[in-house]
Amino acid sequence: MNRNLCMIGDVNKHINESVTIGCWLHNIRSSGKIRFLQLRDGSGFIQGVVVKSEVPEQVWEDAGKLTQESSLYVTGTVREDTRSKGGFELTVTGVEIIQVTSDYPITPKEHGVDFLMDHRHLWIRSPRQRAILVIRAQIIRAIQQFFDERSFHLVDPPILTPSSCEGTTNLFHTKYFDEDAYLTQSGQLYMEAAAMALGRVYSFGPTFRAEKSKTRRHLIEFWMIEPEMAFVTHEENLQVQEQFVSHIVQSVLQNCRQELETLERDTTKLEQVVGPFPRITYDEAVKFLQENGHEFEWGEDFGAPHETAIAEKYEKPVFITHYPTEIKAFYMKPDPNRPEVVLCADMIAPEGYGEIIGGSQRIDDPELMEERFQQHELSKEAYQWYLDLRKYGSVPHSGFGLGLERTVAWICGLDHVRETIPFPRLLYRLYP
Numbered sequence: 001m002n003r004n005l006c007m008i009g010d011v012n013k014h015i016n017e018s019v020t021i022g023c024w025l026h027n028i029r030s031s032g033k034i035r036f037l038q039l040r041d042g043s044g045f046i047q048g049v050v051v052k053s054e055v056p057e058q059v060w061e062d063a064g065k066l067t068q069e070s071s072l073y074v075t076g077t078v079r080e081d082t083r084s085k086g087g088f089e090l091t092v093t094g095v096e097i098i099q100v101t102s103d104y105p106i107t108p109k110e111h112g113v114d115f116l117m118d119h120r121h122l123w124i125r126s127p128r129q130r131a132i133l134v135i136r137a138q139i140i141r142a143i144q145q146f147f148d149e150r151s152f153h154l155v156d157p158p159i160l161t162p163s164s165c166e167g168t169t170n171l172f173h174t175k176y177f178d179e180d181a182y183l184t185q186s187g188q189l190y191m192e193a194a195a196m197a198l199g200r201v202y203s204f205g206p207t208f209r210a211e212k213s214k215t216r217r218h219l220i221e222f223w224m225i226e227p228e229m230a231f232v233t234h235e236e237n238l239q240v241q242e243q244f245v246s247h248i249v250q251s252v253l254q255n256c257r258q259e260l261e262t263l264e265r266d267t268t269k270l271e272q273v274v275g276p277f278p279r280i281t282y283d284e285a286v287k288f289l290q291e292n293g294h295e296f297e298w299g300e301d302f303g304a305p306h307e308t309a310i311a312e313k314y315e316k317p318v319f320i321t322h323y324p325t326e327i328k329a330f331y332m333k334p335d336p337n338r339p340e341v342v343l344c345a346d347m348i349a350p351e352g353y354g355e356i357i358g359g360s361q362r363i364d365d366p367e368l369m370e371e372r373f374q375q376h377e378l379s380k381e382a383y384q385w386y387l388d389l390r391k392y393g394s395v396p397h398s399g400f401g402l403g404l405e406r407t408v409a410w411i412c413g414l415d416h417v418r419e420t421i422p423f424p425r426l427l428y429r430l431y432p
Contacts, residue, residue: 003073009043011078011088018093020075021046024125025066027108035063037092039074044258045127047081048074048090055093062095068107069125071098085258120423121432131259132419135252136408140204142251143225146244147202152227155194155201157187163382172210183208188399189331189386191228192362195397196389202227214427216416217304217354219405221425228399234333234343234361237398238319241347241357242275244402245317249273252411265413269350272315279319282341285310301327308352317356321345330372332360353410359400366390 006019026045027038037048050063066072075094080087106122116123123129147154160174160181171182187203194201207224229237249270252260260267280288289296289306296306302320311318322341325334332342344360363369369390373380380387408420418424423432 005073007043008039008041008046008086011046011086011090014078015080015088016077018075018077019090020073020094021090022073023071025068025070025072026127027068028063028066030064035060037063037066037074039090040125040127040130042130044086046086046088046090047084048076048092050092050095054091059092059095062097063092065097065100066095067101068104069101069122071101072096073098085261117418117424117429118431124422127262129419131256131262132408132412132414133422134259135256135263135412136404136420138252138256139248139404139408139411142248143204143244145251146247147227150200152200152202153194153198155191155198155203156205157184157190157194157203159184159206163379170210172208185209186224186401187226188228188401189383191226191399192397193385193389195228195230195399196393196395199231200227200229212427215304217406217409219417219421219424219426222406222417222421223404224401225404226399226401228397230395230397232361232398233396234345234398237359237361237400238279238321238345239275241319241345241359241400242277245277245347245357245407246273246275248407249411260412263412263414265411269315270411273317277316277319277347278314279321279345280310281322282320282324283322285320288313299324299326302346304352304354307348307354311348311350311352311354315350317347317349319345319347328360330376330378331362331369333363334368349406349410351410351413353406356407356410357400357402359398361396361398364390364394364396366394 003020005022006014008021011019021039021041023039023041025037026040029036033052035050037050039046039048050060052060073096074090074092076090076092079089079091081089105119124133160176161184162181171185174181184207186207187205191201191203203226205223206221208221211218253267253270286296286298289309292309294306294309321344322335323344325340325342328342328344332344335341335343342360346355347357348354349356363372369387405417405420409417414420418426
């Protein structure tokens with residue numbers, strides 16, 4: 001049967017018109033001779049009102065058979081209703097049942113996290129989880145829009161790599177026929193090669209960390225956005241990051257008001273996320289921590305409590321720049337005026353969400369890169385191609401990486417990153 005279906009998200013285009021919606025029943029309540037159907041179709045929620053005296057007997061009876069998550073086609077007239085969240089209501093004239101469900105496991109009562117994670121395939125249907133995934137999708141659109149408008153090219157790095165320049169301790173090992181291979185931790189090195197061909201590039205794909213970490217900030221499989229830019233310095237890199245994060249946040253505010261409301265997110269904090277962002281050096285951060293009761297020595301890396309303490313001073317994301325060379329990756333360019341620190345920055349999100357971006361200017365001197373490979377005992381055989389980038393037309397270049405899930409957690413105001421991705425991979429969870 002051909003149906004000209006209307007999405008709930010489009011009912012505003014059909015006020016006082018009759019429409020048919022393919023949907024699921026989220027909830028139902030009755031008040032005497034009126035039934036209120038809470039309907040969802042993925043694009044939104046709407047209340048369907050069935051009045052016994054205004055519909056055929058069969059429609060009234062069919063509406064009464066519906067249970068949570070039953071699937072159906074509903075026909076009715078769209079009415080404006082300022083009392084409803086979406087601003088519209090459906091005066092139901094017809095109901096066609098597709099399937100009546102029974103014993104749906106996720107009920108309106110409270111459930112434990114493990115139970116909900118076991119039923120993640122169903123949990124994502126709930127209003128809160130839907131709102132998070134809609135915001136995630138909007139963040140992805142904003143990311144792509146930002147780079148498209150600035151002449152970046154999307155490049156896809158490999159997921160299987162021969163080894164890691166940062167050691168194999170936290171990599172997932174697999175066999176590539178007769179060779180060893182690993183799931184990628186980052187596409188950055190390949191993006192550097194692509195930048196030498198295309199100028200400005202970015203990758204957007206899954207990355208894997210075999211870290212036995214069980215915190216609210218960590219996933220085993222997560223998505224990274226990694227731009228690399230030829231002829232771009234450390235300072236210019238920071239400016240791009242500011243513009244990038246500001247664009248993402250403002251895009252969500254503009255397009256996902258209803259979802260943010262569902263999450264009860266305090267949007268006043270997000271509205272302040274417009275560049276320029278404050279900056280402090282690693283030296284200044286260490287001094288601040290020491291003066292505020294933290295036992296911290298110069299040369300150590302920041303943990304979650306340190307990042308949170310620093311971020312609490314600011315209402316916007318804050319850059320921490322010029323970390324010690326010894327605690328940062330081998331490819332980061334030393335400050336020419338002070339080689340014990342590198343031209344890098346971590347962007348720390350407000351409200352205790354930690355680092356959302358790490359970036360730096362990359363080493364472009366072939367001799368220094370050779371030295372770093374020796375210092376870090378890296379395999380020249382596996383990554384001779386990376387050394388070639390400094391041998392054939394080396395230029396100043398910079399880049400950064402943004403973790404999508406941590407960014408989603410911050411913008412949505414979530415307690416744990418497990419809700420930021422449809423099917424999270426956690427330390428002890430590979431199902432569903």
